[in-house]
Amino acid sequence: MSKRTLETPAAGQVSALDIDALRRRYAEERDKRLRPDGTDQYVQTKGEFGYFVEDPYARPVERAPIERTVQALVVGGGFGGILSALQLKKAGLEDILIVEKGGGFGGTWYWNRYPGLACDMKSYVYLPLLEEVGYVPPRNYASGQEIREHAERLVDHFGLRDLGLFQTEVTELRWLEEEALWLASTVQGDRIKAKYVLTATGSFSRPKLPGIAGIDRYKGHTFHSSRWDYGYTGGGPEGGLVGLKGKRVAIIGTGATAIQVVPHLAETAEHLYVVQRTPSGVDVREEKPTDPDWIAALGPGWQKRLIENFTALTSGMGADEDLIQDGWTFLFTRIGALGASSSDNKGGANSLEALLLAAEYADAEKMNEIRTRVDGIVGDRATAERLKPWYRRFCKRPVFHDGYLETFNRENVTLVDTDGKGVDAITEDAVVVNGQAYPVDCIIFASGFEIGADTVVRNGFRIVGRDGLDLAAKWQAQGISTFQGMMMHGFPNLFIHQTAQGALAANFCHGLDEMSRHMGYVVERTEAAGAKVVEATAEAEAAWVGQCGAVSGIAMDFLKTCTPGYYNAEGQINPEAMKGYGFGLGPIVLFQIIRGWRDEGGLKGLALRGGETLGPARA
Numbered sequence: 001m002s003k004r005t006l007e008t009p010a011a012g013q014v015s016a017l018d019i020d021a022l023r024r025r026y027a028e029e030r031d032k033r034l035r036p037d038g039t040d041q042y043v044q045t046k047g048e049f050g051y052f053v054e055d056p057y058a059r060p061v062e063r064a065p066i067e068r069t070v071q072a073l074v075v076g077g078g079f080g081g082i083l084s085a086l087q088l089k090k091a092g093l094e095d096i097l098i099v100e101k102g103g104g105f106g107g108t109w110y111w112n113r114y115p116g117l118a119c120d121m122k123s124y125v126y127l128p129l130l131e132e133v134g135y136v137p138p139r140n141y142a143s144g145q146e147i148r149e150h151a152e153r154l155v156d157h158f159g160l161r162d163l164g165l166f167q168t169e170v171t172e173l174r175w176l177e178e179e180a181l182w183l184a185s186t187v188q189g190d191r192i193k194a195k196y197v198l199t200a201t202g203s204f205s206r207p208k209l210p211g212i213a214g215i216d217r218y219k220g221h222t223f224h225s226s227r228w229d230y231g232y233t234g235g236g237p238e239g240g241l242v243g244l245k246g247k248r249v250a251i252i253g254t255g256a257t258a259i260q261v262v263p264h265l266a267e268t269a270e271h272l273y274v275v276q277r278t279p280s281g282v283d284v285r286e287e288k289p290t291d292p293d294w295i296a297a298l299g300p301g302w303q304k305r306l307i308e309n310f311t312a313l314t315s316g317m318g319a320d321e322d323l324i325q326d327g328w329t330f331l332f333t334r335i336g337a338l339g340a341s342s343s344d345n346k347g348g349a350n351s352l353e354a355l356l357l358a359a360e361y362a363d364a365e366k367m368n369e370i371r372t373r374v375d376g377i378v379g380d381r382a383t384a385e386r387l388k389p390w391y392r393r394f395c396k397r398p399v400f401h402d403g404y405l406e407t408f409n410r411e412n413v414t415l416v417d418t419d420g421k422g423v424d425a426i427t428e429d430a431v432v433v434n435g436q437a438y439p440v441d442c443i444i445f446a447s448g449f450e451i452g453a454d455t456v457v458r459n460g461f462r463i464v465g466r467d468g469l470d471l472a473a474k475w476q477a478q479g480i481s482t483f484q485g486m487m488m489h490g491f492p493n494l495f496i497h498q499t500a501q502g503a504l505a506a507n508f509c510h511g512l513d514e515m516s517r518h519m520g521y522v523v524e525r526t527e528a529a530g531a532k533v534v535e536a537t538a539e540a541e542a543a544w545v546g547q548c549g550a551v552s553g554i555a556m557d558f559l560k561t562c563t564p565g566y567y568n569a570e571g572q573i574n575p576e577a578m579k580g581y582g583f584g585l586g587p588i589v590l591f592q593i594i595r596g597w598r599d600e601g602g603l604k605g606l607a608l609r610g611g612e613t614l615g616p617a618r619a
């Protein structure tokens with residue numbers, strides 16, 4: 001196949017893209033980044049590197065260990081924990097405890113406070129329950145601070161403030177069969193028993209460091225982007241990092257975080273070295289104030305419509321209209337248009353082959369646009385070339401920024417491109433790349449987080465169910481196995497927010513909201529039945545796993561062609577290990593299925609013990 005053409009239906013333009021040449025280039029760029037150590041290349045932030053995850057925002061509080069029994073324990077005070085706690089309240093529970101490692105609510109938005117932090121999904125879809133709390137974001141994109149304030153708004157609106165137990169880290173959850181309770185142990189020595197436990201520990205909660213030779217030898221100042229040291233840099237989330245005046249700074253990593261940070265570092269540092277292994281694809285962002293007429297015209301229920309439209313489009317379901325019109329939805333809308341007009345579309349507009357080809361063309365168009373954008377902004381030709389991403393759009397987290405590329409036109413900024421190899425070494429006072437030492441006063445690691453099936457299993461603590469069954473061991477032995485992505489046989493009264501076999505939506509908050517409502521229903525029905533225990537049956541779990549496993553091949557094939565990153569386990573994605581990982585029909589279908597399941601009014605696939613028969617469902 002070479003130089004196929006596709007006509008766009010709207011404008012009638014012809015896009016001639018040499019897909020074969022692109023595939024070759026993408027494969028070359030991927031291959032030169034593949035490393036045998038895969039995800040093991042990273043260093044965990046514990047032991048001698050434990051200081052990288054200390055909380056810079058709250059003073060440690062000394063307190064006596066707690067012994068307490070509650071109706072429900074929520075682990076994690078981010079959006080997942082907050083949305084779940086409010087559903088538990090709605091289900092009629094009063095005695096709820098939210099245990100949180102940080103010093104306050106917000107989860108990822110508690111920890112990440114770096115300068116420039118913002119969400120690049122539109123605020124109207126990302127921020128949960130806007131209509132319920134009567135808040136309309138003033139702008140199309142919310143800053144990190146606004147998002148954290150929204151988390152606090154939800155906490156106050158739903159009366160959750162007093163439920164928080166902060167600076168408390170769970171070490172183990174253990175099911176006590178005789179008491180039909182969970183026992184949570186913590187670093188602080190607490191012993192908290194609970195009838196129900198929900199874990200909402202987040203996907204980006206464990207920062208990681210690159211395993212660069214000599215990383216432990218550096219004598220200058222250093223920190224991870226998710227624990228921003230304003231004591232050193234000065235300034236705040238809006239910038240003004242006056243502490244960096246006269247300082248030579250290196251930032252390692254050029255992912256979604258670094259893109260937002262770099263312009264602020266460049267403003268004050270004497271010299272900034274942006275150390276790049278793989279460039280991000282930086283698309284236009286276009287911040288705007290909210291148009292109140294637009295919201296008014298959408299009418300009541302506007303947020304649900306927008307959220308569902310966004311998830312439908314970004315999960316490839318398609319939708320009659322694009323109500324979002326941003327850099328996320330554009331590509332999918334374009335795929336739909338190209339799929340419908342493809343000259344290769346012999347099997348009809350929706351044939352799989354036509355859609356996959358259309359997706360590749362739409363992607364190629366978008367990536368060409370992104371690469372051309374670099375040329376239009378960055379003055380130095382060699383630097384511009386190095387900033388161009390050579391992979392498909394969703395191989396890495398799509399990134400949007402209107403000031404990042406411009407930073408490389410500044411005299412005090414150097415792009416240190418490692419050509420896919422990464423940093424050679426770190427010495428006592430320098431970062432070494434391609435044999436050249438760059439002496440710096442400060443190294444900032446924007447090197448991301450531990451993500452993937454391993455993290456899901458580890459969860460940061462052990463979960464031991466009935467008969468001493470360890471969840472991590474169970475999943476390692478037989479693969480990830482859940483009922484509806486949230487409950488597990490052998491782990492009664494336990495609900496976990498995670499993405500495997502469940503809600504994997506680009507908009508995480510959408511998944512958290514839907515699954516929290518679902519959990520609330522199960523708890524409410526269990527309470528209504530007066531039961532002590534609710535547990536997925538082995539049969540229901542096996543059926544769910546089977547349903548998930550059948551349809552994930554396309555995503556696997558795509559990820560294998562991608563440049564390494566956390567989306568594809570650093571290029572070592574293993575289809576066998578990942579079998580049944582995702583809910584292949586996508587989040588919209590998942591949400592329809594679980595809503596339909598609830599509409600039946602029962603608890604099909606779950607077994608109740610120690611209670612009465614199930615009465616009618618709550619209206």
Ligand code: NDP
Nearest residue numbers: 119120210253254255256257277278397422423446447448
């Ligand atoms: P990422 O994992 O996306 O990026 C880590 C960066 O570190 C990559 O550029 C990686 O390069 C680089 N790196 C790793 N090892 C080395 C090495 N040895 N030498 C040089 N560079 C190295 O982490 P982020 O914190 O940027 O983002 C994590 C996630 O958080 C995002 O994907 C997104 O989901 C979320 N996020 C969302 C934001 C938003 O809404 N705008 C903002 C920030 C984060 P390579 O690519 O080659 O691996």
